[in-house]
Amino acid sequence: MSRIWLLMLHLGTILAIIMKGTGSVxxxxxxxxxxxxxxxxxxxGSIALWSGIAKIAEESGLMSRLADFVxxxxxxxxxxxxxxxxxxGYMATSMAxxxxxxxxxxxxxxxxxxxxxxxEAQRSPGKRISRESRLRISTRHREPTDAMCTxxxxxxxxxxxxxxxxxxxxxELGSIDPGSVIGATILATTCSTGAAILFDRxxxxxxxxx
Amino acid sequence: xxxxxxxxxxxxxxxxxxxxxxxxxxxxxxxxxFIEGASDGLKVVTRxxxxxxxxxxxxxxxxxSGALDILAHAVGPATAKLGVRPDHIxxxxxxxxxxxxxxxxxxxxLKELGPDTFDGKLASVIQGASDxxxxxxxLYFGSVNASSxxxxxxxxxxxxxxxxxxxxxxxxxxFR
Numbered sequence: 001m002s003r004i005w006l007l008m009l010h011l012g013t014i015l016a017i018i019m020k021g022t023g024s025v026x027x028x029x030x031x032x033x034x035x036x037x038x039x040x041x042x043x044x045g046s047i048a049l050w051s052g053i054a055k056i057a058e059e060s061g062l063m064s065r066l067a068d069f070v071x072x073x074x075x076x077x078x079x080x081x082x083x084x085x086x087x088x089g090y091m092a093t094s095m096a097x098x099x100x101x102x103x104x105x106x107x108x109x110x111x112x113x114x115x116x117x118x119x120e121a122q123r124s125p126g127k128r129i130s131r132e133s134r135l136r137i138s139t140r141h142r143e144p145t146d147a148m149c150t151x152x153x154x155x156x157x158x159x160x161x162x163x164x165x166x167x168x169x170x171x172e173l174g175s176i177d178p179g180s181v182i183g184a185t186i187l188a189t190t191c192s193t194g195a196a197i198l199f200d201r202x203x204x205x206x207x208x209x210x
Numbered sequence: 211x212x213x214x215x216x217x218x219x220x221x222x223x224x225x226x227x228x229x230x231x232x233x234x235x236x237x238x239x240x241x242x243x244f245i246e247g248a249s250d251g252l253k254v255v256t257r258x259x260x261x262x263x264x265x266x267x268x269x270x271x272x273x274x275s276g277a278l279d280i281l282a283h284a285v286g287p288a289t290a291k292l293g294v295r296p297d298h299i300x301x302x303x304x305x306x307x308x309x310x311x312x313x314x315x316x317x318x319x320l321k322e323l324g325p326d327t328f329d330g331k332l333a334s335v336i337q338g339a340s341d342x343x344x345x346x347x348x349l350y351f352g353s354v355n356a357s358s359x360x361x362x363x364x365x366x367x368x369x370x371x372x373x374x375x376x377x378x379x380x381x382x383x384x385f386r
Contacts, residue, residue, distance in 0.1 A: 005264060005265075005268055005311075008268035008269070008271070008272055009267070009268045009271065011272065012268060012270075012271025012272040012273075012274075012275050013271055013275075015271075015272075015275035015276060015280075016271055016274065016275030016276075018275075019275055019276050020274070020275060020276075024274070024275075025271070028270050028271055028274045028275070029267060029270070029271070031270065032266040032267050032269070032270025032271070032274075033263050033266060033267055035266055035270070035318075035321070036259075036262040036263040036265070036266035036267070036314065036317075037259070037262075037263065039262060039266075039314075039317050040255060040259045040262050043255060044251075044252060044255045047251045047252075047255055048248040048249075048251035048252050048255070049248065049251070050251065051247040051248055051250050051251025052243070052244035052245065052246075052247035052248035052251065053225055053226070053229050053230070053244070053247070054247055055243050055244065055246055055247025055248075055250070056229050056230055056232075056233040056238070056240055056243045056244055056247065057229050057232075057233075059233065059238050059243050060229075060232050060233035060235075060236040060238050060243075061236060062229060062232050062233075098341075107349070110346075110350060111349070111350065111353045114350050114351075114353055114354045115353065115354060117354075118354040118355075142355070142356065142357060143356070143357055143358060143360065144351060144354070144356040144358070144359065144360060144362075148350075148351075148354065148356070149359070149360050149361065149362045149365075151350075152346065152347055152350040152351060152359075152362050152366075153362050153365045153366050153369065155341070155346050155350065156341060156343035156344075156346040156347050156350075156362070156366040156369075157340075157341065157343070157366055157369040157370065157373065158339060158340045158341030158343075158373070160338055160339060163334075163337070163338030163339070165313065165338075166316070166334050166337050166338040169313065169316065169317055169320065169334075170320065170325045170334060173317065173320045173321055173325050174325065175320075175325035175326050175330075176326055177326065178325070180326070180331065181331050181334040181335050181338060183380075183384055184331070184335045184339075184377070184380040184381050184384045184385070185334070185335045185338040185339045185377075185380075186339075187376065187380040187384075188335055188336075188339035188373055188376040188377040188379075188380050189338070189339040189340070189373065190376075191372055191373060191375075191376035192339060192340065192369045192370065192372050192373025192376060193369070194372075195368065195369040195372035195373070196365060196366065196369035199361075199364070199365035199368050199369055200361070200362075200365050203361035203364060203365050204360070204361055
């Protein structure tokens with residue numbers, strides 16, 4: 001991130017001096033940072049609102065009921081772990097939160113799921129986990145299991161049903177129809193999630209291990 | 211498609227009525243809960259605000275100095291065939307690296323081109339349909355002390371590329 005930013009900043013500043021004169025840099029800097037804060041103030045309200053509602057859903061147990069609903073859909077993705085595994089519940093909750101665009105709620109559950117997967121792999125070493133992880137099971141830093149990779153790749157590829165942040169940004173910037181992008185977003189994210197599952201299966205060495 | 215695009219208008223009132231009502235039925239302190247969540251949300255905003263300023267500054271300098279115009283001139287013919295602008299490619303490259311950074315970049319694209327133009331919609335889809343892959347992978351594997359990510363980084367990167375291509379395709383089908 002630092003390198004990209006530095007490159008953009010320096011390239012922009014030097015070009016602005018050459019093309020628009022030294023004085024332009026001050027104006028651009030002041031107006032662009034002011035714009036940034038204006039956008040943030042507009043966003044703050046809706047982010048706070050949804051975090052508040054999400055917290056109620058979490059505390060009331062609605063989130064975990066949602067997880068039960070999604071459970072049969074996601075357990076086939078993780079053939080190496082038991083469908084009764086506790087990790088499934090955390091993974092389902094994290095994915096459900098991601099689907100609704102509640103990224104800040106998804107991350108804590110996702111991390112719990114990874115812990116649970118790691119604990120289960122250690123309880124049954126050598127059982128349907130990759131050759132690499134068998135060899136290194138005794139060392140402190142272990143190779144991640146197939147289920148851990150699958151879950152991380154799916155999460156990283158993004159799961160979206162309602163891109164809430166993008167929608168509130170669009171509304172904030174004066175869109176007459178902020179929701180118009182939802183259909184295309186769902187289509188694109190479905191493709192990328194499908195590709196993530198496919199690439200995971202193709203590249204995972206543990207998948208072929210018997 | 212109309213049903214899908216009206217989804218948020220149905221979901222928002224449904225969430226505002228249903229979730230607090232369910233919470234109240236379950237006997238939790240709905241108000242205190244909301245306040246706690248909202249304060250977490252505001253912490254997220256204060257976390258992304260400095261990144262927004264950094265990004266708006268860098269993007270503002272690049273745009274107003276004419277650097278983006280030069281870049282657009284250079285790669286324009288190649289990307290025009292795909293129906294995308296250099297901004298879109300920069301956004302797709304930035305997205306896996308930094309969520310707040312790409313959100314700031316998206317905001318500046320929407321401000322410049324308008325949120326309801328084809329280019330604005332495409333940029334929104336690129337942002338909405340992908341995630342901060344690098345951050346997610348580092349966080350998830352870091353949390354369990356994993357020694358490597360095995361094939362995860364490559365698989366996630368390739369999935370992102372598929373997602374970018376699918377975003378362009380979906381927008382061309384739906385918005386043109």
